[in-house]
Every structure is written in structure tokens, then in C-alpha cells.
Amino acid sequence: MMNLPKKLTKKLKLREEKNSLRTLKTPSNLVDFSSNDYLGFAKSSVIFDKTHQFLVDKNSKQNGATGSRLLSGNHQLYRELENFLSNFHLTESATIFNSGYDANIGFFSAVPQRGDIILYDEFIHASIRDGIKLSNAKAFKFSHNDLDSLEEKILRYSDLSTALEETSKFKNTVYVVTESVFSMDGDSPSLEKISKICKKNNAFLIVDEAHAVGVFGKNGVGIVQEVNLQNDVFARIITFGKALGCHGAAILGSKELQKYLINFARSFIYTTGLSPHSLATIKVAYTEMIKQxxxxxxxxxxxxxxxxxxxxxxxxxxxxxxxxxxxxxx
Ligand SMILES: Cc1ncc(COP(=O)(O)O)c(C=O)c1O
CATH class of the missing domain: 1.20.890 (cAMP-dependent Protein Kinase, Chain A)
Structure with a gap:
């Protein structure tokens, strides 16, 4: 086998020296205090069996999606699940992505445009940071869950956005992104107050609900709906790999947003869709979540x-x- 280039070997060595080298471990039989499987759904035999039955009842005998959703991969279960998610999460549209990572990369690389400003909580998830890196907008962080810091940044950078506007025909947009539950400490921002600040300053709010869905709100709807902000949030990212115990994600928002993502989110376009089995598992997991x-x-x-x-x-x-x-x- 060819050796790694020296620069890369050095980076690995540095990690080893700092005691921060990542390695893959096979899950053991220890008690689980570290996964995102909050409801124990990932190992639920009820969900496993019902998913099988669901596919049998639908006479779905297809193992893979066969292609991108824009080509051959948009099988019937997509429409059914997206309709269900839109109704359940009180939104016009739900657009399913292969993972939360893909959803955030797709959204942030495609939606904010050159001249726009993205303001993000300093502890925001890596997938959002990576999406922002791919964007042409300028991005600035605000202090964690700190409303004064957010407001100060909105005021400071709205001016920059207006200055940049002079070179463009269109009004620039300020996007604010946060999570409804931060996984590391389990803390939450006051979404009502953030939403008010955004409204006052014409900023568009995006909330990643990866760790809230299934745990917070009636029937696990998440915090945005718990505090009745679904119509004030521009986009919500929900994921199915945490409390729902399966895999995949969706972006919730207007029908126009969905149309835009289907056309411009590259992590949606240039990848094979999820299999019918994956979508069936999500649907069954939701049914079980509602029964909690x-x-x-x-x-x-x-x-x-x-x-x-x-x-x-x-x-x-x-x-x-x-x-x-x-x-x-x-
Ligand atoms: C806040 C947040 N957003 C997005 C993701 C990515 O979701 P997925 O695991 O489905 O790629 C995670 C997962 O760690 C997360 O914690």
C-alpha cells in the first residue's frame, strides 16, 4: 500500500500527541449514555417488524432508490412521507435529504447569496459550519444563546449588508441560525425572543431541531411548534437519526423554499435517494413516537x-x- 503523504502523517501524529486521535469502535454491551437514541427506537423490534410489514403491505420489493430523486430515485414513499411530515409539523413543505449533514450543507451552500449575512450561534453544529463555508455570503458568530450579542451583531452587520447592496439590484438578507436544543449541554435558546429580534430586524430565522424532535413538544413535534413559532421561522431542519432512531432528515418551510432546494441544493441533487426501507422506517418511527x-x-x-x-x-x-x-x- 502507498504511504500517506508526510504532511498528513504529521497531522495524525499531532492528534495522537494531544490525546485526541479519533478511532472507530464497535458498540459494546455497556450501558448507553452517549448516543442520540433518546427513546430507544434504534433497537426497537416493534419498529423493525412493523417496517417490514409496512413494505409488504405496500408490495414494495425494491432495495434501493436507483438514482437521484431528480432522476429515477423519487419513489412513491417520498411523496407519502413528505405529505405526512408537512401535516405533522404544520408547514407547507417537507423536503427529505439523506441526512442532517446533507440537509445543512445543501441549505447553507445554496440559500444565502453573495452580499447576504449569516449570523450563527458560536456552538452551532459542524454541518451548518461546513454549509456556511460553501456559501458566498459573509458569516459571523454571536455568543452562545446570548440575545444581546445577537442583536448587536444584527445591527452591526445589517449595515454591511446594506453597503454591499449598492452593487446589487436586490435587497440583501440577514439569516440567523441556531439550534433549539444544543446536544453538548442540552441547553436551549429562547426561540420566542430570537424570533422577535429577527422580526424587528427583518432577519430570516433558521432553527435546527435535530435534538428536539421526539423529545420536546406534544407528540414530539419539537420546540418550534411547542412555542407556536412555525409560521415565523423561515426554515427548520429536522433529523431522523436521533430520537427517531433511524436515518435521514428534512427541511421544513414554504413550498417556494422546497422548489428552490430541489433546484439548487447540490447535496439533494447529486446523490442517490434513500431506499424505500429507510423511508418506511421513518414513517413507522413517527407512528410509534406519536403513541408515546x-x-x-x-x-x-x-x-x-x-x-x-x-x-x-x-x-x-x-x-x-x-x-x-x-x-x-x-
Ligand atoms: C444539530 C445537528 N444538526 C445536524 C446533525 C447531522 O444530522 P445527521 O446525523 O442526520 O447527519 C447533527 C448530528 O450530529 C446535529 O447534532
């Missing part, structure tokens, strides 16, 4: 409280913080 009782929810939050109190009792706070920071920094 108040007791199931209380049990989850009691487990979280118990975990937190044990971390405190065993003085593990600083250890966890170190692990978390290492994950963010590398």
Missing part, C-alpha cells in the same frame, strides 16, 4: 435528572466537560 405516553416522557426526563444528579454526586462534572470540549475542539 406522558409516562414515557416523564421516564426520559427522570432518567436525565437521575444521570445529572449522579454525575454531580460522583464529582464527574469536570471530567465530562473535558471530554465534551475535546469533541468540540478537534
Amino acid at each position: 405516553t406522558q409516562d414515557d416522557k416523564i421516564c426520559l426526563f427522570e432518567n436525565i435528572q437521575y444521570f445529572k444528579s449522579e454525575v454531580k454526586r460522583n464529582h464527574l462534572n469536570s471530567f465530562l466537560l473535558k471530554v465534551t470540549l475535546q469533541y468540540i475542539v478537534v
Whole structure:
């Protein structure tokens, strides 16, 4: 086998020296305190069996999508699931992507244009950062969950956006992006206040609900709907690999946004669609999520409280913080 170029070997060595080298591990039989499988759906035999039955009932005997959704890959289950998601999440359209990473890359590389401004929470997920890197818009961070910092940045950079406008025929747009639950600390911003700030300043709000769907809001609808902001948010990103325990993601928004994404989001266009089995699993997982009782929810939050109190009792706070920071920094 050919060796790695020296520059790359050095980078790996540096990681080793910093004790931050990533390696792949096969899941063990340890108790799971680290995955995103909040509801235990990823290993649910009920969902597994019902998905099989769902496909049998539909006489769907196709293993793969066969191509991009824009060519041969847009099988019937896509329409059914996107309609279901639009109704459930009270939005005009739901556009399914192969993963949350793909959804964020696709959205941020395609929607904000040259001259536009993107303001993002400093702890925003890597997929959003990577999407922003591919965008022609200018991007600036605001302090984590800090409304004053956000407002100050909107005021400061709206001027820049207006200055850039002079070279363009169209009004520039300010986009603000945050998450409704940040996975590292489980904390949330005040979406109502952020939305108010955005409204006041004509900024477009985007909320990544990856860690909220399935856990927050009635029937797991997420926080945006819990606080009734679905009509004030320009786009929501929901993912199916966390509480829903399967795979894939969707961008929720207007029908026009959907039309735009189908035409310009490259991570939507230039990739093979999800298999019927993947979509069937998402649909069945939603059905099971809706069936979750108040007791199931209380049990989850009691487990979280118990975990937190044990971390405190065993003085593990600083250890966890170190692990978390290492994950963010590398
Ligand atoms: C906030 C957030 N957005 C997007 C993603 C990416 O989602 P997926 O795992 O479906 O690619 C993640 C996953 O870690 C996430 O935490």
C-alpha cells in the first residue's frame, strides 16, 4: 500500500500527541449514555417488524432508490412521507435529504447569496459550519444563546449588508441560525425572543431541531411548534437519526423554499435517494413516537435528572466537560 503523504502523517501524529486521535469502535454491551437514541427506537423490534410489514403491505420489493430523486430515485414513499411530515409539523413543505449533514450543507451552500449575512450561534453544529463555508455570503458568530450579542451583531452587520447592496439590484438578507436544543449541554435558546429580534430586524430565522424532535413538544413535534413559532421561522431542519432512531432528515418551510432546494441544493441533487426501507422506517418511527405516553416522557426526563444528579454526586462534572470540549475542539 502507498504511504500517506508526510504532511498528513504529521497531522495524525499531532492528534495522537494531544490525546485526541479519533478511532472507530464497535458498540459494546455497556450501558448507553452517549448516543442520540433518546427513546430507544434504534433497537426497537416493534419498529423493525412493523417496517417490514409496512413494505409488504405496500408490495414494495425494491432495495434501493436507483438514482437521484431528480432522476429515477423519487419513489412513491417520498411523496407519502413528505405529505405526512408537512401535516405533522404544520408547514407547507417537507423536503427529505439523506441526512442532517446533507440537509445543512445543501441549505447553507445554496440559500444565502453573495452580499447576504449569516449570523450563527458560536456552538452551532459542524454541518451548518461546513454549509456556511460553501456559501458566498459573509458569516459571523454571536455568543452562545446570548440575545444581546445577537442583536448587536444584527445591527452591526445589517449595515454591511446594506453597503454591499449598492452593487446589487436586490435587497440583501440577514439569516440567523441556531439550534433549539444544543446536544453538548442540552441547553436551549429562547426561540420566542430570537424570533422577535429577527422580526424587528427583518432577519430570516433558521432553527435546527435535530435534538428536539421526539423529545420536546406534544407528540414530539419539537420546540418550534411547542412555542407556536412555525409560521415565523423561515426554515427548520429536522433529523431522523436521533430520537427517531433511524436515518435521514428534512427541511421544513414554504413550498417556494422546497422548489428552490430541489433546484439548487447540490447535496439533494447529486446523490442517490434513500431506499424505500429507510423511508418506511421513518414513517413507522413517527407512528410509534406519536403513541408515546406522558409516562414515557416523564421516564426520559427522570432518567436525565437521575444521570445529572449522579454525575454531580460522583464529582464527574469536570471530567465530562473535558471530554465534551475535546469533541468540540478537534
Ligand atoms: C444539530 C445537528 N444538526 C445536524 C446533525 C447531522 O444530522 P445527521 O446525523 O442526520 O447527519 C447533527 C448530528 O450530529 C446535529 O447534532
